[in-house]
Amino acid sequence: MTAFRSSNMRRSGYGLGCWVLLLAAGPGVGCAHLASRDVEVEVSRIAVDPDSHAPVVLLEDKTHTVALPIWVGPAEAQSIAARLAGVEPPRPLTHDLMKTVMDRVGVGLQRVVIRELRDNTYYASIVLLWQGEEVEIDSRPSDAIAMAVRFGQPIFVNRALLEGQGAVDLPGAGAEALSVEGITVQRLSAALAEYFKVTVGEGVVVSSVGNAAGTGLRLGDVILAVDGSPVRDPADFRAKLYGGDGRADLAVQRGGARIHVAFGSGVSRRVD
Numbered sequence: 001m002t003a004f005r006s007s008n009m010r011r012s013g014y015g016l017g018c019w020v021l022l023l024a025a026g027p028g029v030g031c032a033h034l035a036s037r038d039v040e041v042e043v044s045r046i047a048v049d050p051d052s053h054a055p056v057v058l059l060e061d062k063t064h065t066v067a068l069p070i071w072v073g074p075a076e077a078q079s080i081a082a083r084l085a086g087v088e089p090p091r092p093l094t095h096d097l098m099k100t101v102m103d104r105v106g107v108g109l110q111r112v113v114i115r116e117l118r119d120n121t122y123y124a125s126i127v128l129l130w131q132g133e134e135v136e137i138d139s140r141p142s143d144a145i146a147m148a149v150r151f152g153q154p155i156f157v158n159r160a161l162l163e164g165q166g167a168v169d170l171p172g173a174g175a176e177a178l179s180v181e182g183i184t185v186q187r188l189s190a191a192l193a194e195y196f197k198v199t200v201g202e203g204v205v206v207s208s209v210g211n212a213a214g215t216g217l218r219l220g221d222v223i224l225a226v227d228g229s230p231v232r233d234p235a236d237f238r239a240k241l242y243g244g245d246g247r248a249d250l251a252v253q254r255g256g257a258r259i260h261v262a263f264g265s266g267v268s269r270r271v272d
Helices: 074-084 094-105 141-151 190-196 234-241
Strands: 038-048 055-061 066-071 108-118 121-130 133-139 155-158 177-180 183-187 204-209 222-226 247-254 257-264 267-271
Touching: 038 066, 038 074, 055 074, 055 141, 055 155, 066 141, 074 094, 074 141, 094 141, 108 141, 121 141, 133 141, 141 155, 177 234, 183 234, 222 234
Parallel strands: 108 155
Antiparallel strands: 038 055, 038 155, 055 066, 108 121, 121 133, 177 183, 183 204, 204 222, 222 247, 247 257, 257 267
């Protein structure tokens, strides 16, 4: 986990270059009866605030245009990270135990909602389903997130929080194409995804290659992942590429084959 600097003012992508993507978001399903003020989000990154040295969970909306950082404790950060990474602890963690108990007694988890910010503290709710009735329980956001990822249920944030001073505008959000380190990458439309035989929303296509990129990447390459983390769009590719030390391993689809390209310091090369 790398540094995330806190601030009382809303930023436009401040510090995103140094965030390291640790985990991609888990599954989520919509709830038609939710109030329009609630926006579905996903866990996209876990970072560390260099001032407090506390872990930060970054919640992005589904359009990847805005994010809400939530400061959590080390144990809760580890719990969230372990579950999303598919790591099974030798003994059940607290949130694993809670899920087991709920499963055994027939209590389901419907969704969690980050409701409000009071006195610099976020408040959340866990919405349970018991005997056909929804029951709302007050919760710390960290525990609510840890439970949501275990049940595979959605996380929502009150829209006012995403429009408030604590939110972060993501750089390049919605961009169809971006120039990064001498290459230009483009969002894969449905037609392009079908042409390259990849899933819609998976990867970016290299639409031009400059001298700075060397000969490792070629026009028409589809970049699927950076250091093993899937790439969603041009802005996501840039954030992942700049999240490390300047060097990255790119998973690339070229024609019908999938290869790896070592990329960094202005030089890229194919790795066989």
